[in-house]
Structures are given as C-alpha cells and as structure tokens.
Amino acid sequence: HIPSCACPSGYTGDPLIACIPQVQPQCTANDHCPLDRACVGQRCKDPCVGTCGSNSTCHVRFHIPSCVCPSGYTGDPLIACIPQVQPQCTANDHCPLDRACIAQSCEDPCVVTCGSNSTCHVRFHIPSCACPSGYTGDPLIACFPQ
Structure with a gap:
C-alpha cells in the first residue's frame, strides 16, 4: 500500500511541500x-x-x-x-534701465554688443559702445591703441 498526499478541497500546491488556500478570481x-x-x-x-x-x-x-x-x-x-519656467521678461520695460530683455531674461546688453577694448554704457535698455581715450577703431568690433 503506497501512501499518497493530496491538498484538501479549496487548497492548491504541492502536498509534499505546502498547500495554500485557492484564491478565487x-x-x-x-x-x-x-x-x-x-x-x-x-x-x-x-x-x-x-x-x-x-x-x-x-x-x-x-x-x-x-x-x-x-x-x-x-x-x-x-x-x-x-x-514651467516663467520668463523673466518679454520686453525691455520689464527690466531695470541698465538691462535689456534678451531671450526672456534681463541681461547686460553690452556683453553681446560691443567689441574688444571698447567701453559700454546702457541708457534706457540701449547699449552705447565707444573706444576709450587713446584708442581708435570700430567700438562694435574692436578698439586698438593709437
């Protein structure tokens, strides 16, 4: 007579290891x-x-x-x-008078306007470039010693 194991009704699994309750869908x-x-x-x-x-x-x-x-x-x-990043500005009048609205940010317009060795002053958002005393050239491109 060979013994056999089985999980009881309502249970499932390997009867030699463990039977667990059968979960109804x-x-x-x-x-x-x-x-x-x-x-x-x-x-x-x-x-x-x-x-x-x-x-x-x-x-x-x-x-x-x-x-x-x-x-x-x-x-x-x-x-x-x-x-969402809100733009700092959409027009120059949204910025201080010494700044300009560049790519929706109040920036120093001198950085992208004037050439090397030139001086820049901003008035009402508008940059003005000049060669300093003792220099000559195009202040928008470069100033050179005289």
Missing part, C-alpha cells in the same frame, strides 16, 4: 470592478500604479487610467512633468 473583466479600478491578474486593482511619469497625476475613468501634468507643470505625463 475577484474579476475576469473590468466590468466586474468598481469604475476606478481595473481587472489585473483577476484582481480589481488601481490601474494608475506604475502608469504615469514623475510629478504627474493619474485619474481613472471607466477603468482606464489617464495621466496629466498638474497646473504649473509641463511635459509628457507618461514620462515626467517638470515645473
């Missing part, structure tokens, strides 16, 4: 779950978990997850949402 389709859940692996689960990128917000509607960037953020919500 909670669902077989999304319709078996609440509207804010989806049927994943026969369980009603939050479909947002692991779906959206960093800083994004997930909303579930009719079992379907939807990722969006929150207000003040931009980007692909499936990858990452990053804070």
